Each structure stands twice: as C-alpha cells, then as structure tokens.
Amino acid sequence: MSGLGVTEKVMIGTTLLGCVAGMIGCFAVLRRRALVGDMLAHAALPGLCLAFLITGGRNFAELFLGALAAGVVGVALVTFAARWTRTKEDAAIGIVLSTFFGFGIVLLSIIRRLPMGNKSGLDTFLFGQAASMRNQDLLVLSGVAVLVLGLLTLLYKEFKILCFDPDFAAAQGWPTVWLDLVMMATLAVVTVVGLPAVGVVLMAALIIIPAATAGFWTSRLGPMLLLSGAIGGVASVLGTAVSSGQLGWYGSTDVSPVHASNLPTGPLIVLCGSAMFTISMLLAPDRGVLMRMLSTALMRRSARWEAMLRTLYELDESAQTRPAVVTLPSVINERGWSERMARRWIRYAERRQLVERVPGGVRLTAAGAMEAAQVTRAHRLWELYLLEGANIDLDLTERDTNSIQHLLGPDVVARLEKELREQGRLPAVRAV
Amino acid sequence: MPPTKTTLDKSTMFSPLFDDETILSPAAWVIIVASMTNVACGILGCFLVLRRMSLLGDALAHAVLPGLVLAFLLSGSLSIGVMFAGALAVGLLTSVLTQVVHRHGGVHADASMGVVFTTLFALGVVLVRRYASQVHIDTECVLEGLLDYVGVAGMNSVRIAGWEIPRQFVSILPVLFINIGFLLVFWKELKISSFDPALASTMGIQADVMHYLLMALVALTAVASFEAVGSILVVAMLIVPGATAHLLCDRLGWMVTVAAGVAIVNAVLGYWLAVWADANTAGMMATLGGGIYVAAVFFSPRHGVLSVLARRVRHSLRILCEDILAMLYRLDELPSRPSLSASDAMHAVGGGVLARWGLASLVRAGHVARAAHGLELTGDGRSIAQRLVRSHRLWETYLVQQLGLPLDHVHDPAERMEHFIDERLQAQLADQLRETSTDPHGRDIPGPDTGDEQTSGGRTER
Numbered sequence: 019m020s021g022l023g024v025t026e027k028v029m030i031g032t033t034l035l036g037c038v039a040g041m042i043g044c045f046a047v048l049r050r051r052a053l054v055g056d057m058l059a060h061a062a063l064p065g066l067c068l069a070f071l072i073t074g075g076r077n078f079a080e081l082f083l084g085a086l087a088a089g090v091v092g093v094a095l096v097t098f099a100a101r102w103t104r105t106k107e108d109a110a111i112g113i114v115l116s117t118f119f120g121f122g123i124v125l126l127s128i129i130r131r132l133p134m135g136n137k138s139g140l141d142t143f144l145f146g147q148a149a150s151m152r153n154q155d156l157l158v159l160s161g162v163a164v165l166v167l168g169l170l171t172l173l174y175k176e177f178k179i180l181c182f183d184p185d186f187a188a189a190q191g192w193p194t195v196w197l198d199l200v201m202m203a204t205l206a207v208v209t210v211v212g213l214p215a216v217g218v219v220l221m222a223a224l225i226i227i228p229a230a231t232a233g234f235w236t237s238r239l240g241p242m243l244l245l246s247g248a249i250g251g252v253a254s255v256l257g258t259a260v261s262s263g264q265l266g267w268y269g270s271t272d273v274s275p276v277h278a279s280n281l282p283t284g285p286l287i288v289l290c291g292s293a294m295f296t297i298s299m300l301l302a303p304d305r306g307v308l309m310r311m312l313s314t315a316l317m318r319r320s321a322r323w324e325a326m327l328r329t330l331y332e333l334d335e336s337a338q339t340r341p342a343v344v345t346l347p348s349v350i351n352e353r354g355w356s357e358r359m360a361r362r363w364i365r366y367a368e369r370r371q372l373v374e375r376v377p378g379g380v381r382l383t384a385a386g387a388m389e390a391a392q393v394t395r396a397h398r399l400w401e402l403y404l405l406e407g408a409n410i411d412l413d414l415t416e417r418d419t420n421s422i423q424h425l426l427g428p429d430v431v432a433r434l435e436k437e438l439r440e441q442g443r444l445p446a447v448r449a450v
Numbered sequence: 451m452p453p454t455k456t457t458l459d460k461s462t463m464f465s466p467l468f469d470d471e472t473i474l475s476p477a478a479w480v481i482i483v484a485s486m487t488n489v490a491c492g493i494l495g496c497f498l499v500l501r502r503m504s505l506l507g508d509a510l511a512h513a514v515l516p517g518l519v520l521a522f523l524l525s526g527s528l529s530i531g532v533m534f535a536g537a538l539a540v541g542l543l544t545s546v547l548t549q550v551v552h553r554h555g556g557v558h559a560d561a562s563m564g565v566v567f568t569t570l571f572a573l574g575v576v577l578v579r580r581y582a583s584q585v586h587i588d589t590e591c592v593l594e595g596l597l598d599y600v601g602v603a604g605m606n607s608v609r610i611a612g613w614e615i616p617r618q619f620v621s622i623l624p625v626l627f628i629n630i631g632f633l634l635v636f637w638k639e640l641k642i643s644s645f646d647p648a649l650a651s652t653m654g655i656q657a658d659v660m661h662y663l664l665m666a667l668v669a670l671t672a673v674a675s676f677e678a679v680g681s682i683l684v685v686a687m688l689i690v691p692g693a694t695a696h697l698l699c700d701r702l703g704w705m706v707t708v709a710a711g712v713a714i715v716n717a718v719l720g721y722w723l724a725v726w727a728d729a730n731t732a733g734m735m736a737t738l739g740g741g742i743y744v745a746a747v748f749f750s751p752r753h754g755v756l757s758v759l760a761r762r763v764r765h766s767l768r769i770l771c772e773d774i775l776a777m778l779y780r781l782d783e784l785p786s787r788p789s790l791s792a793s794d795a796m797h798a799v800g801g802g803v804l805a806r807w808g809l810a811s812l813v814r815a816g817h818v819a820r821a822a823h824g825l826e827l828t829g830d831g832r833s834i835a836q837r838l839v840r841s842h843r844l845w846e847t848y849l850v851q852q853l854g855l856p857l858d859h860v861h862d863p864a865e866r867m868e869h870f871i872d873e874r875l876q877a878q879l880a881d882q883l884r885e886t887s888t889d890p891h892g893r894d895i896p897g898p899d900t901g902d903e904q905t906s907g908g909r910t911e912r
Contacts, residue, residue, distance in 0.1 A: 052561040053505050056568075060682060104753050108560070109693045112504035113743060116686035120736025123683070127730035219512055220575075223568030230561045282579050285572035292569040299555045307554050 025262045027156055032254035032287060034159045035212045038166050039221070040228035040250025041243050042208050045201055047229040048181040048239075053108075054093065054202065056222035057115040058209040061092035063122025063218075067129060078158070082210055089206035092118055093199075155214065162211045166204055170243070177201060178239050216284030224250060227291040234302035249294055257287030324393050326363045329353055330373065331390035331445065334382055341387065345379035391445040398443055399426075399434045477721075483618045484717035484735065487675045490626040491684060492691035492713035493633060494671055496706050497664060499692040500644045505560065506545070506665070507688040509567035511672050511681045513544040515574030518673070523581055530621045533673055541669020544570060545662060618678045625674040632667060633706065636660070641702055679732035686736035690743055691716065697746040697753050712742060763804070769869050770799045770808040772838055775817060776868070778827045779835035783893070789824035836896045841871035843889035843896075844879045850890040851883055857890055873898070 046052055062085035069084025092114045099110035170177070179187040180197050188194045205225070212221045232246035261283040300308045329352045334342045349360045364380055367373045372386030382390060403426065426434075438444035498507050514537045521536025522528055544566055551562035633640065639660055643650040647657040668688070675684045695708040720735030727734065748755050774795050781788055796805035809825075812818040817831030827835060845867050846860040871879070876898065880886045889895055 047558070047561050050558055050560060052558070052564045053508075056508070056564065099747065102755060103747050104697055105693050105747075106499075106502055106504075108502050109499050109504040109689055109696075112508055112685055112689040113693055113740065115508065116682060117690065117736050117740025117743070119682045120686050120733040120740070123680075123733030124724075124727070124729040124737055127733065128727070131728065219568060219571050222564065223572060226561055226564040226568065230557050230565055233557065234555075281576055285575040285579075288568055288572035289576065292565065292572070295565060295569075299551065299557075305556060 025258070027153070028262070028283065029255060029258045031156050031159050032215060032258050032283065033251045034156075034163045035208075035215055036224060036228070036250035036252075036254030036287065037247040038163045038208055038250075039212060039224040040232075040246040040248070041170060042166060042205050043225035043227075043229035043250070044232065044239070044243050044246045045177055045181060046205055046225055047233070049201075051202075051205075052226045052230075053111055053222070054096070055205060055209055055225035056219070057092060057096070057111045058089040058206050059213060059218040059221045060115045060122075061118035062086070062089050062210050062213060064088050064118050064125055065091075065122075067122050067125030070129060071125065078154070082158075085210040085213070086206055088118065089210060090203055093202045093206065159211060159215075162207060166208060169200070169204055173197070173200065181239070216287065220284040220288050223288040223291065224253075227288065227295050228253065231291070231295045231298045234298040234305045249291065253291035253294060254287050256290040258283055260290070261286045322359075322363065323366070324397070325353060326367060327372075327386075327390040327393040328397055330367070330382055330386065331394040334387070334390070335445075341381050343376055343379045343381055344373070348379075388447070391447045395445045395447050398438055398445070399431060402434050402438060403430070477725075479616050479619065480731065481718055481721050483616060483622060483678055484721055484731065485714050486619070486622045486626050487678050488687050488691070488713035488717045488735065489710050490622060490629050490671050491675055491687035492709045493706050494629050494664070494668055495688035495690075496692035496695060496702075496709050497640060497644055498668065499689060499696055500702075501661075501664075504689045504693075505563060506548075507668055507672070508685045509548070509563050510541050510544055510665070510669050511676075511684045513567040513570040513574075514540050514669060514673055514676075515681075516540060516570050516577055517543075517574075519574055519577040519581070523577070530617070530674075534621075534670060537669045537673035538666055540570065541672075542662065542666055544669075545665040621674045621677065625671050629667060629671060632663070636663070640664075644702075679735070683732045683736045686739055687713070687716075690736070690739040694739075694743045694746045697743075697750045700752070712739070716742065766804060767808050767811065770804060771812050771817075772834070772869055773799050774809065774812060774825075775827065775831050775835040776838045776842070778818070778825060779832065779839050782827065791824045792820065795825055837873070837876075837898075838868050840896045840898065841876055842868040843893065844876060844883065844886065845871065846889045846891070847883050847886065847895070848879055860890065 043052075043055065046055055065084040065086065065088025066081050067084075068088070069081050072084075073080040095114050096107065096110045099105045099113070100107040105113070176187075176192060176197050179190075179192065180194060180201070184194055187197075209221050209225065212224060216224065228246045228250035229242070231249050232242045235245055236242050261281050298306065300306055303309050326349075329349055330344060333344045333348055333352065334340055346357070346360055346364065349355070349364065350357060353360065355363075364373065367386070368375065368380065372383055372389055373380040374383050435444055495504075495507065498504050517536035517538075517540025518533055519536075521532045521539075525532045547566045548559075548563045551557050551565060552559050555562065557565070639650070639655045642653065642655055643657040643660040650657045650660075672681075672684045672688075675687065679687065691709040691712040692705070694712050695705040699705040699708050716735045716739045720738045721731055723729075723738060724731040724734035746754065749757070751757055777795065777798060778790060781790055792809060796809055799805050799808065809818070812831070813820060815830075816828055817834060819826045819828050842864045845864040849855045849860040849863060850857065880898075886895055
C-alpha cells in the first residue's frame with residue numbers, strides 16, 4: 019500500500035466510503051430517517067472535543083470513539099424525545115443537531131485557548147480533508163467497510179422487515195428496538211468514519227443521495243442496496259478524479275481550506291452524486307419524471323384513438339343508413355373535442371385507411387368497421403362488468419381493448435356478451 | 451489576533467453598559483444583538499416546529515451559502531442588502547426544488563430536502579474555494595459567528611449619524627420588525643394554515659403562499675443571523691425556543707410569547723455563562739437553549755415527563771384506594787363478615803410501595819380505620835364504597851340486560867368501569883334498566899348515596 023500515490027489512496031478511500039455510505043443510507047432513507055445522517059455528523063462534534071480534552075491527543079481512534087459515543091447518545095435522545103414528549107421527530111432531530119453542535123463549539127472555543135499541542139485532528143473532522151488520507155485511514159475505512167458489509171449480510175432479513183413492516187416484525191417477536199439501535203449505530207459509525215474525508219454536511223449527502231437515486235431504479239431492497247453502493251462508489255471516483263484533475267493538487271500538503279485554490283474533493287463527490295440523482299429522476303424508466311410524462315402521454319393518446327373508433331362506430335350504429343356518413347360536427351359533438359383535435363384524429367383514421375372521404379364527411383371502410391366494432395365491443399363489455407360488478411360510473415371507464423380477454427377470462431366474457439346481446443348492444447365482430 | 455472579549459467585572463456583577471465611543475459598551479451590544487437575533491428567529495421558528503418543518507430551517511441555513519457566494523460574485527460587494535437578496539433567492543429556490551423533487555420525483559419529504567440542500571451546500575463550497583478563495587472567509591466565523599466581537603469599535607461596524615453601530619445590529623433590526631409585522635398581519639392565516647392547511651385552502655387562504663412567505667422570511671432571518679451566530683446555531687435559535695414553548699403552552703399566542711421569552715433568556719443568560727466560562731457566546735446560547743428544553747421536557751406542568759408520571763401515579767393510587775374500599779364493603783356484605791388485615795389488603799391490590807401509600811392515604815383521609823382485627827370502613831369510607839359497588843353492579847346489570855353479555859363476562863369490565871361512573875351516569879343507568887334491586891349474580895345493588903342533602907326520591911343530582 020505504500021507504493022500508492024496520494025490520488026490513488028484518496029480514490030480508494032473515498033470509493034470505499036461512498037459504497038458503504040450508499041448501502042447504509044438505503045436503510046436510513048427507507049426508514050424516513052434520511053436527515054439523521056446530518057444530525058449524527060453535527061452531533062459528533064462535542065464527542066470529539068470531549069475525547070480530545072480527556073485524552074489530550076491526536077489519536078484517531080480515541081477521537082473517533084468520542085464522536086461515535088456522542089452520535090449514539092444523540093440518536094437515543096431523539097428517540098426518547100419523539101416517543102415520550104410532545105416534540106415531533108423532526109424537531110427532535112433539529113434540537114439535538116444544533117444544541118450538540120453548539121456545545122461542541124463551546125468546547126472548541128475552550129480548547130483553542132488551551133496551550134495544548136496538535137489540534138489539527140479536530141479540524142479535519144470539521145472540514146474534511148480528503149487530501150490528507152493516509153495508509154492507516156485507509157485501513158480504518160476498509161475495516162469499517164468489512165464490518166458494515168458483514169453486519170448487513172448477517173442481519174439482512176431482519177433489517178428488511180424492520181424497514182417495510184416494523185409492526186409485523188414486533189408481532190413476530192423480533193427485538194425491533196435493538197435492531198433499530200444496531201441500524202442507527204452502524205449509521206453512526208459510517209458517518210463518523212467519513213467525517214475526516216468529506217466533512218460534516220457532505221457526509222450527510224453521501225448517505226442520502228445514492229440511496230435516493232437508487233430508489234428511482236428499483237423498489238426491491240437487494241438490488242437497491244447494491245445499486246446504491248455502486249452509485250456511491252461511482253460518485254466518489256468521479257468526484258475524486260475531477261478534483262485531482264485540477265492543477266497544483268498533486269502532492270499538495272497545504273490543507274487549509276482558505277488557501278487551497280483547487281476544487282475540493284468532498285463537495286465534488288456530492289455534486290457528482292447529485293448529477294446522477296437528477297439524471298435518474300428525469301430518465302429512469304417507470305419512476306423517472308420524463309419517462310412517466312411520456313408514458314402518460316402515450317396512454318392518453320391511445321385512449322383518444324380508441325375513443326375515436328368508438329365514436330365512429332356509434333355514429334354509424336345509430337344512423338338510418340349504414341355505412342353512415344360521419345361529419346365533423348357530429349364527432350365534435352359526440353366527443354366534446356376541439357375542432358382541431360377532431361380533424362387531427364379523422365385525418366389519422368384516414369391515413370390508416372379505416373375511413374374514406376365521401377361527400378359530406380367520412381365513412382368507415384370495411385377494415386375500419388371491423389376495428390371499430392372490436393374496440394366498441396371490448397369497451398361495452400368492460401362497462402357492463404364494472405357497472406354490475408364494481409358499481410363504477412360510466413364516464414370513468416376507459417379500458418384497454420386487449421386486456422379484457424386476459425383479465426376477465428373467457429367464461430365471464432361469454433356471460434357479459436350474452437347480456438349485451440340481449441340488450442341489442444353487442445357489436446358484431448368476426449371471430450378473431 | 452482577534453480582539454479579546456469583554457470580561458465580566460465580577461466585583462460589580464454588571465459590566466459597564468455605557469461607553470463614550472460606541473454609546474453602549476460591547477457587552478451591551480452583544481446582549482442586544484443576541485436578544486434580537488434570538489427573538490427574530492424564535493418567533494418564526496414556532497411555525498416551523500408546528501408545521502413539522504424544523505429541518506427546513508437546517509436546510510435553509512446550509513443552502514444559502516451558494517446564494518451568498520453568487521451574490522458576492524455578481525455584485526462584488528459584501529453589503530447587507532446584497533447578502534439578503536442572495537439568501538432570499540436561494541431560500542425560495544431550496545423550497546421550490548424540495549417540493550419538485552418530493553412531488554414529481556416521488557421522493558419522501560425529508561430525503562428530498564436532504565438531497566437539495568446538501569447539493570446546494572456542496573455547490574456553495576465549490577464556488578467559495580474556486581472563485582472567492584482570495585476573500586478571507588474565516589471558517590470560524592462561518593461556523594461559530596462573530597457574536598463575540600460585536601460592538602468592539604472598528605470591527606464590523608457601520609457609522610450611522612456619527613456613531614459606531616455594529617453591523618449585526620443593523621442587519622437584524624429590520625428583520626426583527628419584518629418578522630413581528632408578518633406575524634401580526636398574517637396571524638390568522640398562519641394559524642389556520644399551520645394547523646389545518648386543507649381547511650385553509652377551502653377558506654381561500656392560500657396555504658402554499660403562506661408556506662413560501664414563511665420560507666422566504668426564514669431565509670432572510672437566517673442570513674441576518676449568520677454573522678452573529680454562524681450557520682449551524684441559527685438552527686438552534688430557530689427551533690429550540692419554539693419547541694420549548696410547545697411543551698409549555700397549548701395556545702398559539704402564548705406559544706409565540708413564551709418562545710420570545712425563552713429566546714431572550716437564552717441570549718442574556720447565555721452571554722453571562724459564556725463570559726464566565728470564557729467560551730463562544732453563540733455556542734453557549736445554543737447549549738443553554740438545549741438545557742432549558744430538557745428542563746421543559748421534564749418539568750412542564752402539563753406535558754412534562756414528570757408531570758405525566760405524577761398524574762399516572764395519582765390515578766393508579768385513586769383506583770387502588772377505591773379497590774380497597776370496595777373490597778372491604780363486599781366483605782362486610784358476607785354473612786360471616788371476615789376481617790381483612792392490612793397486609794392482606796395491600797397484597798390484594800398488587801402490593802408494593804403504591805399499595806402501602808394508598809392504604810396510608812385512606813387512613814389519613816378517614817375512610818378506613820385500623821382496628822384490632824384488621825381494617826374497618828368508616829362512615830365516609832362506607833358511602834364511597836357503596837357508590838362504587840352500586841356502579842359496579844349497575845354496570846353489570848346493564849351489560850347483561852342491554853348488551854346481552856353472558857354472566858361470566860361482566861365482572862371484569864365492571865371492575866374497570868366502576869371507577870369512572872359518576873352519580874349522573876349512575877342515575878342514567880338506573881333509569882334505563884328495568885330492575886335495579888339485584889345484579890345478574892343475585893346480589894343486592896346498594897341504593898344511591900343518601901349522604902347528600904339534595905336527595906329526593908333516591909336520586910342525587912350534582
């Protein structure tokens with residue numbers, strides 16, 4: 019490991035962190051505790067300062083334990099406040115976050131006045147200096163990663179049920195309070211470990227963003243965990259790569275945030291993650307915004323087309339002479355469309371050779387009559403079914419033509435057809 | 451080397467508050483600015499707490515960073531007006547983006563907030579490092595605020611009419627007035643939209659508009675407070691007084707007033723404590739706020755943990771005492787009239803400290819007397835017991851006659867209900883039932899309490 023350059027170390031370190039944070043973040047987000055990561059990151063400060071005051075050194079492990087203890091106490095207080103007082107959970111998180119941090123600032127100001135030795139350990143926790151990642155930091159990160167992965171594998175089923183149906187878990191006798199505590203403790207460990215690398219606020223981001231992004235692609239826990247870890251890792255790699263691409267970064271040991279003239283690693287990782295989030299939000303199939311808009315538009319289009327066909331059939335059916343001449347105003351009247359829309363659909367029907375132009379309007383062709391009959395038949399079967407079986411109002415029925423046979427089964431369809439036939443409303447369709 | 455803090459002159463208990471150069475001494479300025487900042491944040495924060503948007507305060511406090519930086523970059527100045535404008539813009543942007551991600555992206559509210567504000571904050575840090583690194587943005591200031599240096603001549607002060615006024619004062623004063631004005635003007639709308647947004651919309655009060663107005667003001671207040679207390683502690687000032695007041699009050703008007711009061715206490719007491727401990731003032735105010743909140747959690751007269759516990763204990767005690775009395779009455783009804791020793795009685799109602807306490811209170815109140823053979827009901831005790839047993843048996847009769855429950859199902863519910871049936875309900879029950887001389891088990895139902903003066907025909911009215 020000593021042969022690795024600074025960049026490689028940082029990249030490995032942040033990637034490990036990104037993956038692990040992404041995975042544990044899934045649970046935080048699913049349990050609606052996304053901002054507990056932020057709280058843990060802030061609440062760690064007094065623990066750090068107290069550890070520093072007590073042990074007096076820059077020993078990473080001691081500071082880390084102090085931060086972790088403070089984080090766990092914070093989580094416990096939030097749970098207590100939310101459960102036994104009138105204060106709601108979000109207010110409790112905010113209170114713990116800010117008052118712990120305030121206390122930490124008090125301790126920090128006291129520390130600064132003390133004639134003690136090296137205080138830079140505290141600074142790295144506050145602001146995050148990925149650039150100062152060393153071998154032992156990598157070892158710690160790897161250890162934590164292995165621990166977290168092991169825990170998640172062991173307790174996968176328990177965590178899964180805790181996320182999706184905690185009442186059931188409790189009823190089944192699982193110790194939900196302890197499991198919850200373990201989950202939060204793991205979150206605390208990951209958060210505190212990541213603080214030196216990316217700083218307080220950005221650690222919170224690493225926990226939320228990959229998990230929220232993964233949520234756009236899948237709703238199953240297993241794939242979500244893997245995807246979230248992957249996204250966290252990729253964001254870290256990209257962020258580190260972009261940050262190290264800046265001039266003057268290699269070998270820079272000047273870690274004061276004020277004098278650095280390069281782009282900092284932590285925020286860049288977050289921004290890469292956000293970019294992935296935005297892309298996913300827009301383009302993910304099923305859940306992405308654009309995709310949903312597209313599928314809604316397509317569905318609306320198909321519904322309108324079928325409505326057009328039905329209108330043609332009904333106008334034809336109710337006319338004296340068949341095949342009837344269908345005029346534009348009658349279509350507009352029947353469907354309540356604007357003139358432009360009616361014209362557009364009639365033209366479309368013409369293009370598909372389902373109607374032909376005759377003096378006075380259009381008329382169904384043979385193929386058109388057939389297709390219109392099929393659509394109308396399915397529609398009326400659905401209507402009848404829903405009216406009788408499900409008491410749903412006529413106007414709300416817009417059913418997909420093809421699905422009726424699949425969904426209702428041939429027996430039900432036959433019965434409905436019989437009834438329609440008796441009413442004289444069953445369109446005649448050649449057997450398909 | 452930052453200027454040293456004004457130290458508290460302990461020999462006279464009060465620092466000199468007046469000064470030739472700056473009208474008020476630095477100590478006075480700190481207290482004034484701190485109080486105003488705290489109050490401005492606290493009264494607004496009440497609504498954040500009620501609307502479950504506490505963390506939006508946290509989000510805004512972080513997210514305004516890019517706004518400030520952009521405002522600085524675009525205008526080239528760090529003046530207050532510019533900062534406000536930047537903060538307002540980003541504050542509204544944060545709220546809007548959060549809503550978009552939440553509603554159209556389908557992400558949960560807290561996660562969408564987290565995504566938006568961390569992204570904006572990251573953007574802000576990048577902008578600062580890249581474009582504004584030559585400006586000395588002291589990270590200490592960002593986190594901890596400059597409250598300690600308020601009022602020291604020449605440091606961040608503005609000359610107005612020949613006097614040195616601290617910059618923080620100039621920025622927080624209009625905000626305080628705007629906040630108070632906003633609350634006064636929109637009181638009813640805020641009230642309704644906080645407690646019942648759907649109703650508010652049906653009444654024509656745009657809940658959304660209120661929401662965005664509130665967000666804008668929070669952003670404004672946050673920025674005005676940044677210079678004094680740093681970004682994280684603004685969150686403390688926003689939420690903690692409101693949450694404390696929430697535990698102490700049940701009415702909105704009182705809640706806002708108490709929040710303002712708590713805010714002032716935080717400011718003044720926090721300052722003294724900070725001077726005494728020689729620590730950061732803003733941090734001490736936040737810590738003290740937390741301490742006061744914890745005190746309210748435990749000691750709030752109505753909602754505090756201890757009060758609720760006390761109420762529960764009192765309640766359990768009452769039921770326990772009544773059980774003892776009823777038990778003695780029932781024993782007296784038996785032909786053999788067995789006696790009940792104190793220890794047996796205590797054991798029967800569950801034993802422990804509570805039972806001992808209960809028995810002692812019964813003896814003290816003169817409802818039970820300790821005799822040689824055991825416990826004895828006094829006259830008062832007997833009438834209470836009689837009422838209880840009457841309630842019990844009336845209820846049993848009711849359950850059997852009106853609800854058709856089988857005989858072996860009625861004792862337990864009646865055991866529980868008997869403590870909560872008052873005389874009026876007794877009278878109603880007696881009215882409803884066909885026969886009220888014996889219960890379903892064949893035991894006599896005691897008559898109504900004849901101890902009261904206004905009895906006529908066996909019915910007592912309260």
